[in-house]
Amino acid sequence: MAAIEIADNLQVVQDRIARAAERVGRDPEDVHLVTVTKTRSLDDVCAAVEAGATDLGENYVQEMVEKAEALADEEVRWHAIGHLQTNKVRQIADFVSLIHSVDSFRVGEEIDQRAERASRQLPVLIQVNISGEESKFGVSEEEVLPLAEALESMKYLRLVGLMTMPPYCEDPEENRPYFVQLKHLREMLIERGINAESMRHLSMGMTCDYEVAVEEGATIVRVGTAIFGPRQ
Ligand SMILES: *Cc1c(COP(=O)(O)O)cnc(C)c1O
Numbered sequence: 001m002a003a004i005e006i007a008d009n010l011q012v013v014q015d016r017i018a019r020a021a022e023r024v025g026r027d028p029e030d031v032h033l034v035t036v037t038k039t040r041s042l043d044d045v046c047a048a049v050e051a052g053a054t055d056l057g058e059n060y061v062q063e064m065v066e067k068a069e070a071l072a073d074e075e076v077r078w079h080a081i082g083h084l085q086t087n088k089v090r091q092i093a094d095f096v097s098l099i100h101s102v103d104s105f106r107v108g109e110e111i112d113q114r115a116e117r118a119s120r121q122l123p124v125l126i127q128v129n130i131s132g133e134e135s136k137f138g139v140s141e142e143e144v145l146p147l148a149e150a151l152e153s154m155k156y157l158r159l160v161g162l163m164t165m166p167p168y169c170e171d172p173e174e175n176r177p178y179f180v181q182l183k184h185l186r187e188m189l190i191e192r193g194i195n196a197e198s199m200r201h202l203s204m205g206m207t208c209d210y211e212v213a214v215e216e217g218a219t220i221v222r223v224g225t226a227i228f229g230p231r232q
C-alpha cells in the first residue's frame with residue numbers, strides 16, 4: 001500500500017478512537033493504539049512509523065525480532081500479541097514493551113526469569129478466553145484470579161491488565177458483551193484483592209470492533225487491517 005494511504009488510514013483510526021472515547025466521556029489520551037504489523041512489509045511498517053505509529057504489535061517472535069532489528073533507530077515500542085511459547089520468551093525479553101498474551105503460570109515464570117536476567121521490569125497482560133471454547137488461546141474466567149495472584153507475586157514480571165480477543169468479527173455490536181464481560185472481570189478481580197494497578201489496562205478491540213471496545217473501556221486497541229488493508 002502507498003505510504004500516503006497508510007498515513008491517511010492511521011489518521012482515520014486515531015480520529016475514530018478519539019470520537020469513540022468522547023462519546024462515552026473518556027479522555028482519548030487514555031486509549032493507546034497498537035498498530036498490528038504482522039505479515040506487513042518493512043516499507044509498510046516504516047510508512048506507519050513515519051506517520052506517527054509509536055506502538056507496533058506482532059504475533060510471531062521471529063517476525064518481531066527481525067522488524068525490531070530493522071527499525072532499531074526508530075523510537076517504537078513492541079507489543080507481543082500472539083500466543084507465546086515458553087522457549088521464545090528469551091528472544092524478546094530485553095526489548096519488548098508489553099506482552100499481551102500470558103495464559104499460563106509457566107510462561108509467566110519464564111518471563112519473570114528472563115526479565116531478571118535483562119535487569120528490567122516486564123509488563124504483561126493476562127489473555128482471557130472470554131467467549132468460552134470458541135477461541136483457542138487464553139485462560140478461562142475461573143482461572144484468571146489464581147493466575148493473577150501468582151503473577152502479582154513475581155518480582156520482574158509486572159502484571160498490568162487483561163487482554164481478550166472475541167471469536168468472530170462480523171458485527172461489532174455482537175462483540176460488545178465480551179468487552180463488557182472483560183471490564184466486569186477486572187472489577188471482580190479488584191474486589192477479590194488484585195491491585196488496581198495490576199488491572200490498569202484492558203487490551204481489546206481490533207479492526208472490526210475497536211470503536212465499540214473503546215466505548216466499553218479499552219485502554220489499548222490492536223488494529224492492523226484498518227491501517228494496512230487486508231492481509232494476504
Ligand atoms: C491480527 C491481530 C490483531 C489485528 O487484527 P485486524 O483485524 O487486522 O485489526 C489484533 N490482535 C491480535 C491478537 C491479532 O492476532
